[in-house]
Amino acid sequence: MALRHAVLAALLDGEYSGYQLAKIFDVSVSNFWHAVPQQLYSELAKLEAEGLIRGRRVIQHDRPNKRVYTVTQAGLEELERFAATPAKPGIIRENLLVMVQAVDHISAAPVIEQLEERAKIAAAKVEIFRRTLEHLRGDMDEETYLRHGSPIGPYLTCLRGLRFEQENYEWFTSTARLLRERTAARAEEGA
Amino acid sequence: MALRHAVLAALLDGEYSGYQLAKIFDVSVSNFWHAVPQQLYSELAKLEAEGLIRGRRVIQHDRPNKRVYTVTQAGLEELERFAATPAKPGIIRENLLVMVQAVDHISAAPVIEQLEERAKIAAAKVEIFRRTLEHLRGDMDEETYLRHGSPIGPYLTCLRGLRFEQENYEWFTSTARLLRERTAARAEEGA
DNA sequence: AAAGACATGTAAGGTGTTACATGATTAG
DNA sequence: CTAATCATGTAACACCTTACATGTCTTT
Numbered sequence: 001m002a003l004r005h006a007v008l009a010a011l012l013d014g015e016y017s018g019y020q021l022a023k024i025f026d027v028s029v030s031n032f033w034h035a036v037p038q039q040l041y042s043e044l045a046k047l048e049a050e051g052l053i054r055g056r057r058v059i060q061h062d063r064p065n066k067r068v069y070t071v072t073q074a075g076l077e078e079l080e081r082f083a084a085t086p087a088k089p090g091i092i093r094e095n096l097l098v099m100v101q102a103v104d105h106i107s108a109a110p111v112i113e114q115l116e117e118r119a120k121i122a123a124a125k126v127e128i129f130r131r132t133l134e135h136l137r138g139d140m141d142e143e144t145y146l147r148h149g150s151p152i153g154p155y156l157t158c159l160r161g162l163r164f165e166q167e168n169y170e171w172f173t174s175t176a177r178l179l180r181e182r183t184a185a186r187a188e189e190g191a
Numbered sequence: 192m193a194l195r196h197a198v199l200a201a202l203l204d205g206e207y208s209g210y211q212l213a214k215i216f217d218v219s220v221s222n223f224w225h226a227v228p229q230q231l232y233s234e235l236a237k238l239e240a241e242g243l244i245r246g247r248r249v250i251q252h253d254r255p256n257k258r259v260y261t262v263t264q265a266g267l268e269e270l271e272r273f274a275a276t277p278a279k280p281g282i283i284r285e286n287l288l289v290m291v292q293a294v295d296h297i298s299a300a301p302v303i304e305q306l307e308e309r310a311k312i313a314a315a316k317v318e319i320f321r322r323t324l325e326h327l328r329g330d331m332d333e334e335t336y337l338r339h340g341s342p343i344g345p346y347l348t349c350l351r352g353l354r355f356e357q358e359n360y361e362w363f364t365s366t367a368r369l370l371r372e373r374t375a376a377r378a379e380e381g382a
Numbered sequence: 383a384a385a386g387a388c389a390t391g392t393a394a395g396g397t398g399t400t401a402c403a404t405g406a407t408t409a410g
Numbered sequence: 411c412t413a414a415t416c417a418t419g420t421a422a423c424a425c426c427t428t429a430c431a432t433g434t435c436t437t438t
Contacts (some may be wrong), residue, residue: 002284003397009293019417020239031335032288039398041418064406064417066374078298083290086303089312093193095278097223097351102200102270103344108276121280147376153294156369158286160362168357178337178347185338192423210389230426232390255389282418 003043005051005082009077013055013154017066018044027128028154031161032090044069052078100175108179115176122169128158129162194234195243196273197224199266202244203343207236208257217318220348222352223281235260243269257349291366303370310363320353 010021010029021044022037029035035043047053052075055067071079093126099111136155137145145155201212201220212235214355226234238244241267246258262270262302271379287309290302327346328336 002286003346005215005286005293006289009289012296017417018280018419019415020343029292030283032283032285034282034284034294036399038400038419042420045419050426060407061417062407063415072220079293080297082286083293087286087290087305087309088399090283091225092221092223092281093282094195094223094281095193095273097348098197098200099274099278100273101220101223101344101348102196102203103347104342105203105267105344106271106274112276118278147373151295152370152373153273153292153296156294156366157288158291159368160358163358163362164355167351167354173349175347179343182338182343208389209391210387227427229391229428233392251388251435251437254387257389287402 003033004047005038005048005079007037007043007047007080008052008071009153010078011069011071011075013058013151015068015070017058017068028132028158028161031164032156036139041169047075049061051075072183089176100172105180107185112176112179112183115172115179117175119169119172122165125165125170126169129165132158194226195228195238196270197226198231198234198238199243199262199270200344202260202262202266203270204342206247206258206259206261208249210257210260219323219349219352222348222355232235240264282317285324294370301369303374304331306367306370310360310367313360313363317353317360318354318359320349320356323349324353 006019006025006029010016010024013111014025018037018041021040025040026035044053044055048055053069053173054072055069057065057067059065063081092152096114098108099114100135103111123154133142133155136158137149146152151156197216197220198212201215207215209228209232212231216224216226216231223253235244235246238247239260242259242263245263246260248256248258250256287302287305290297290305294302324333324346327342327349328340332341337343340346
């Protein structure tokens with residue numbers, strides 16, 4: 001059981017519905033945990049059945065009603081136990097890098113296109129994270145926030161996400177350029 | 192079906208057994224695809240049944256016999272199709288970051304310890320990747336290898352892995368130090 | 383003789399992904 | 411009235427993880 005702790009950690013930040021959580025996972029939490037909406041709905045049901053979160057129905061007039069959740073004392077204790085246990089090493093699964101790994105043996109063109117496409121997405125994420133960090137620290141500068149600001153957890157994980165996407169951007173960009181140059185060089189040799 | 196392409200890409204590099212592949216996945220391929228040995232054994236069986244790889248028994252005298260695999264023409268075509276299809280965005284699952292996300296609400300001490308532990312592991316990986324890159328490029332300097340060297344795919348993915356682990360190292364280290372300082376500051380306030 | 387690396391596999395159970403289904407409400 | 415967003419769920423299937431099982435060969 002793994003997703004549960006990511007959900008609990010995300011819910012520490014406030015009361016959220018499955019739908020809201022899905023959006024949060026899609027942007028910020030995806031820095032360290034990937035999950036699709038359906039996983040969240042079923043995980044929330046399980047967590048509530050086990051008493052680690054508590055749900056509350058919210059009647060809305062402008063849009064469909066929803067059910068929002070908060071972490072219970074038992075949930076906090078579960079997180080405490082989790083953090084005291086050695087974390088398994090992280091896992092990555094990145095199809096685009098599989099393609100690059102194989103690029104000596106297959107057509108480079110579609111790989112290059114995808115690298116360029118992903119560079120744009122990475123650049124957009126960088127911008128989102130920059131703004132998220134600015135928003136979190138309000139009128140403090142970064143050093144002050146890091147020393148005294150609160151909450152610090154979400155700020156730190158967002159910082160990691162920012163760096164990761166910056167590295168992605170640079171690697172995607174330089175790799176695409178490099179493969180283009182090599183393809184061009186080969187075309188000239190062939191000519 | 193996802194793991195298959197990572198296995199095919201890894202096998203482009205040469206003939207490997209399941210056991211060897213498991214070690215390769217443990218170090219270099221884990222940069223972009225995580226898999227445990229058992230996954231590899233069963234995936235290799237499936238891939239061979241589908242004709243995407245071909246196995247060959249190797250009799251060894253110094254150690255138990257093994258079965259090594261090479262990518263077939265059909266396997267190459269499968270990789271070609273794969274690379275021509277839009278890659279799904281990558282996924283990350285990192286329990287240690289889940290803990291940091293929650294650090295405002297739980298004891299920081301065990302999280303800090305784990306960050307320091309992981310920083311050491313990241314530093315060791317950085318060293319391994321540096322050596323792998325040196326080994327790949329032989330007597331060329333990096334710029335020359337990037338322009339003309341071969342194979343370029345494994346070099347590029349290793350470069351990405353190196354940067355990722357460098358960033359990990361820096362983030363683990365600075366985050367651990369920061370959380371220590373904040374914990375110390377609180378202890379003084381409390382005193 | 384025991385420990386450790388090499389080498390491969392079966393089976394059970396847990397997790398994740400995908401397709402589908404349903405319906406409310408707002409904005410254009 | 412159509413599309414988009416909000417909101418939640420069921421079910422089937424694919425995939426991954428873990429525990430266990432087995433045996434070879436080398437090193438200490």
